[in-house]
Amino acid sequence: MNDSVVIHVEGLTKVFEGPFRAVDNVSFDIQRKEIFGLLGPNGAGKTTTIKMLCTLLKPTSGTALVDDHEIIKNPDGVRRSIGVVFQDPALDDELTARENLDFHARMYSMKGGQRRERIAEVLKLVDLHDRADIIVKKYSSGMKRRLEIARGLMHYPKVLFLDEPTLGLDAQTRRSIWDYVARLNREQNVTVFLTTHYMDEADFLCGRVAIMDHGKLVVVDSPGNLKNSLGSDLVTLECSDPERFAERLRSEDWVENLKIHDSAMIVGTKRSAERIPEVVNIARDIGVRVVSIETRKPTLEDVFLYHTGSEMRDSEPNTADRMKTMHRQYARGMGRRS
Amino acid sequence: MMFINGQAIYVIWLRDVKRFIRARSRLLGNIVQPFFFLSILGFGLSSAIFPGIPSGYRFIDFLTPGIVAMAVLFSSIFSGVSVLWDKQFGFLQEVLVAPVSRLSIVIGRTFGGATTALMQGFVILAIALALGVKVSLIGLATGILFMVLLAFSAVGFGLIVASQMEDFHGFQLIMNLIIFPLFFLSSAIFPIEGLPNWLKAVAFVNPLTYGVDGLRYSLIGFSSIPIWIDLSVLLAFCMVMVSVGSYLFGRSEA
Numbered sequence: 001m002n003d004s005v006v007i008h009v010e011g012l013t014k015v016f017e018g019p020f021r022a023v024d025n026v027s028f029d030i031q032r033k034e035i036f037g038l039l040g041p042n043g044a045g046k047t048t049t050i051k052m053l054c055t056l057l058k059p060t061s062g063t064a065l066v067d068d069h070e071i072i073k074n075p076d077g078v079r080r081s082i083g084v085v086f087q088d089p090a091l092d093d094e095l096t097a098r099e100n101l102d103f104h105a106r107m108y109s110m111k112g113g114q115r116r117e118r119i120a121e122v123l124k125l126v127d128l129h130d131r132a133d134i135i136v137k138k139y140s141s142g143m144k145r146r147l148e149i150a151r152g153l154m155h156y157p158k159v160l161f162l163d164e165p166t167l168g169l170d171a172q173t174r175r176s177i178w179d180y181v182a183r184l185n186r187e188q189n190v191t192v193f194l195t196t197h198y199m200d201e202a203d204f205l206c207g208r209v210a211i212m213d214h215g216k217l218v219v220v221d222s223p224g225n226l227k228n229s230l231g232s233d234l235v236t237l238e239c240s241d242p243e244r245f246a247e248r249l250r251s252e253d254w255v256e257n258l259k260i261h262d263s264a265m266i267v268g269t270k271r272s273a274e275r276i277p278e279v280v281n282i283a284r285d286i287g288v289r290v291v292s293i294e295t296r297k298p299t300l301e302d303v304f305l306y307h308t309g310s311e312m313r314d315s316e317p318n319t320a321d322r323m324k325t326m327h328r329q330y331a332r333g334m335g336r337r338s
Numbered sequence: 339m340m341f342i343n344g345q346a347i348y349v350i351w352l353r354d355v356k357r358f359i360r361a362r363s364r365l366l367g368n369i370v371q372p373f374f375f376l377s378i379l380g381f382g383l384s385s386a387i388f389p390g391i392p393s394g395y396r397f398i399d400f401l402t403p404g405i406v407a408m409a410v411l412f413s414s415i416f417s418g419v420s421v422l423w424d425k426q427f428g429f430l431q432e433v434l435v436a437p438v439s440r441l442s443i444v445i446g447r448t449f450g451g452a453t454t455a456l457m458q459g460f461v462i463l464a465i466a467l468a469l470g471v472k473v474s475l476i477g478l479a480t481g482i483l484f485m486v487l488l489a490f491s492a493v494g495f496g497l498i499v500a501s502q503m504e505d506f507h508g509f510q511l512i513m514n515l516i517i518f519p520l521f522f523l524s525s526a527i528f529p530i531e532g533l534p535n536w537l538k539a540v541a542f543v544n545p546l547t548y549g550v551d552g553l554r555y556s557l558i559g560f561s562s563i564p565i566w567i568d569l570s571v572l573l574a575f576c577m578v579m580v581s582v583g584s585y586l587f588g589r590s591e592a
Contacts, residue, residue, distance in 0.1 A: 054435050079437040090428035094357045106349035107436035151432075 006032045006159055006191045007053065011062035014048050022048045024215035025062065030159075035185050035192040037206035039199070039300065045215040046195035047087055050163050053193075054084050067158045080108070083152030083190075087163040089144055093137040097128055097147050100136060101154060108155040122150035125188075126180055142173035149180060153188060160184075162194040166201060178204055199300040211304055218307045227298040230306055231256040231268020234298050235275060238264050238291040245288045249279070259306055266302065346438040347446040354417065354450025358457070372409045372462050376401060377469065379527065390529030392560050402466040402473070403481075403554040404526030407488060409458040411546070414489040415517065417451025418496015418583065419509055426505060440588035444497065448580065451496070452489035459485050463557075473557050481556035484568075487576045488549045494579030501586035524550045530562065545575035 007030035014023040023045040030036045038046045051057040053064055055075035063070060069077030091100055098119060105115040123129040126146035136144065145165065152160050165181065166174040182205060185192050196202055202209045203223045210220040219226065239245055242265050249255055249267065254275060256268040269275055272295035283290045305311055358365065380398035391400050424430040433443060467473055499512055523530070523537065524546035530538055541547050552568030555561035561568070 056431065056435060076437045079435060082435075084431075084435050086428060086431050088428040088431075090430075090432040092353065092357075092429050093427070094360055095353065099353075099356070103349050103353060104432070104436075106345045107433070107438055109343065109345055109437075 004032050005029045007064065007066050007193065009053070009062075009064040012049065012052060012059050012064055013061045014045075014052060014057065015060045021215045023052070023059075026212075026215075026217045027062075028210055028217060028220055030191060030193060031208075032158075033185070033189060033191055034207040035181070035194065035205050037202040037209045038193070038195040038212055039197070039202045039206075039209050039304070040195075040212035041197055044197075044212045046197075046212055047163055049212075050084075050161055050193070050195055053078075054082060054161060055079060080155070081158045082161060083155065083157035083159070084161045085145075085148045085152045085163065085165060087167060089148065091136050091144055091148060091151075094135065096133045096135055097123065097139070098132040100147065101151055104151050104154050110155060118154055118156075122153050125153070125184060126150045141169055142176065145169065145173075145177055146180060149177075149184070153184060153190065157190060159191045159193055162192060164195055164197070166196075166198065174198075174201070181205060199304070203300050209300070211307060213304075213308045213310075219303075223300055226300065226303045230266075230298040230302055231272075232270050232297075233268070233272035233295055234302060235267040235269060235272045235279065235293065235295050236264050237267070237279065237293040239283060240289040240291070244286065245283060248282060248286055252278075252282075257306075259309075261305060261309065266306070268298070272296075341439050341441060342445070343438050343442040346436070346442045347449065350433075350443060350446025351450040351453065354447065355453055358454040368409065368413055368458050369461050369465075372405045372458075373465055375408065376405045376462065376466060380469065388529050388532060390531030390562060395558065395560065398466075398469065399471055399558050400529070400554070401527065402463075402471045403557045404524075404550055405466075406459045406462045406485070406557070407524070407526055407546070407550045407553055408521060409462050410455040410485050410488050411492050411517075411521065413455040413458050414451045414492030415496040415499075415513075417447065417454060418493040418498075419500045419506075421447070421497060421500040421587065422503060422506055422509070425500075441584060444580075444584040444587055447497070448490055448493045451493035452486055455489040455492070456482070456485055471558075474559055477556035477559065479556075480565075481553055484549055484553040484556060484572065487572045488546075488553070491545070491549070491572070491576040491579040494576070494581075494583035497583030497587050498579070501583075501590050520544050520546050523547070525554075525562065526550045545571060548572045548575075 009029070010027050012023055012026045013021065015021050026049060038049060040046055048057065052059045053066060053071060055071055055078050058072065063072065065071075066078045067081035069081060071078050092103070095103065101119045101122065102115065105119065110118065120129065123132050126149055128143060128147055128150065131139075131143070136147065139147065149162070149165070162181065166177050169177065178201065181192060181194070184190065194205065206223060208220060208222050209226065211218040221229075242260050246258055246260055246265060250258055254269050256270075258265065258267050276293060276295065279293065280290055301311070376398070380401050384397050386397065388397070388400075391397065421430065424433065463473060499509065503509065523541045523544050525541065526546070530541040530547065533541060548563065548568040548571040551561045551563045552565055552572060555565045555568065
């Protein structure tokens with residue numbers, strides 16, 4: 001394995017009961033010290049992927065190397081090299097923050113002096129040092145998340161896994177968690193592998209993003225490249241006969257790419273605002289009625305739409321998901337402080 | 339992999355003990371309930387005559403080892419089943435993703451459960467002493483041995499139950515359908531000598547009978563079964579429960 005690669009995934013597949021492939025032949029590499037994001041809607045297979053890489057689930061086929069340790073042959077090597085912050089809170093509410101960290105340190109065989117030093121260090125890192133001896137039950141949801149991140153770093157892991165790190169947190173707390181993650185990635189020399197279904201989170205934090213849908217990896221690149229690949233600008237328009245109009249537009253050399261989704265057509269181009277009159281003229285010439293037209297910069301949402309042909313499905317969460325989120329918020333404590 | 343990791347075992351044990359001491363309401367409930375059993379049943383049935391209680395012993399003397407066994411038993415089962423709490427509140431993942439063998443985790447949990455169970459057993463013994471029960475201090479050593487074996491068996495049983503369930507819904511059912519009948523048929527509350535033959539047969543198949551009987555011999559000084567049989571049966575039962583419990587826990591996924 002190349003020295004700069006810290007995680008190498010090859011053909012990773014997980015089949016649960018039935019024909020359903022939760023993770024389907026996924027391969028990618030993660031570079032040392034980058035922040036790598038696995039982006040996809042709920043149910044895309046992100047958590048299953050993380051659990052296999054953390055050795056909590058056995059893959060059906062395929063393999064992965066984490067810091068040179070094979071996940072099936074050497075799970076303990078993998079476990080020593082990684083820190084994990086799970087999607088659901090995994091703290092002992094009855095213990096104080098310091099006791100939670102001490103528990104972790106001893107589970108990772110850290111010695112007395114080193115243990116106490118490191119506990120103080122990671123608590124400082126997430127600004128919880130003055131609340132170290134409070135029972136975790138009394139923490140707010142944001143504080144709990146920070147404590148979990150600190151715990152994940154306790155044993156100097158090479159890779160920190162964060163599974164949906166800001167799920168169920170309010171906007172302000174999310175921003176502060178992002179800042180912590182970005183800072184510890186710089187200061188602690190740790191590679192960060194996170195999953196998220198928030199486009200803005202992937203965009204803000206990740207050096208590279210892998211988009212995942214229905215268990216398959218769709219595309220991997222930096223958020224900037226992914227967005228630029230659609231054209232520097234996007235023109236979105238609704239019209240009466242999209243098929244015919246699209247065919248006509250494709251012959252124009254300024255059209256970098258063009259896709260039709262349910263009702264809208266999205267055209268990637270440069271300096272899109274200047275193209276609007278031209279588009280409208282062409283439409284009139286061939287007798288197509290334009291209902292609406294707008295231009296904007298591409299987002300990761302557009303990238304997702306472009307590559308999967310559907311929008312992120314979780315815009316309207318179903319009842320089960322809502323219950324799950326509520327349960328999570330409850331479990332994390334509904335406090336407002338961060 | 340270090341198969342047995344002392345520090346991990348210690349900290350899992352420590353967590354159990356800390357949680358036990360901090361959960362005041364549970365602590366109180368666990369002590370008050372056996373106290374009620376001991377005092378109310380002990381005095382309420384004091385004038386009843388049971389076959390199987392030698393003369394010179396009061397009913398409350400007979401009852402004390404049974405209630406100590408009850409406290410140890412219920413507390414240990416709960417410790418084993420509390421893996422389900424950890425599962426529900428996510429903490430189990432933190433334990434399972436650590437570079438620690440499942441065996442070490444089971445050992446830590448078993449010792450933790452046994453320690454807290456023993457602490458409760460001692461509280462009941464102290465209450466019994468205060469109520470005038472004459473406990474043999476010489477027999478206390480073998481008494482502790484029986485309590486430890488009972489506790490290990492029950493933690494193992496709790497782990498087996500926990501590994502078969504996703505949440506707590508089934509736990510009450512198991513308590514009502516398995517634990518309570520076995521407990522009542524263990525001679526903890528009344529001697530088995532007076533039972534009809536078919537129930538007596540059940541009592542002799544019930545491993546708890548041997549635990550309670552051995553504990554009674556140690557603490558009070560009389561028993562229905564020779565103590566070496568008590569000890570062998572309980573030891574065998576304990577080994578089966580702990581190994582099956584560890585095996586099933588080792589297979590479970592987070």
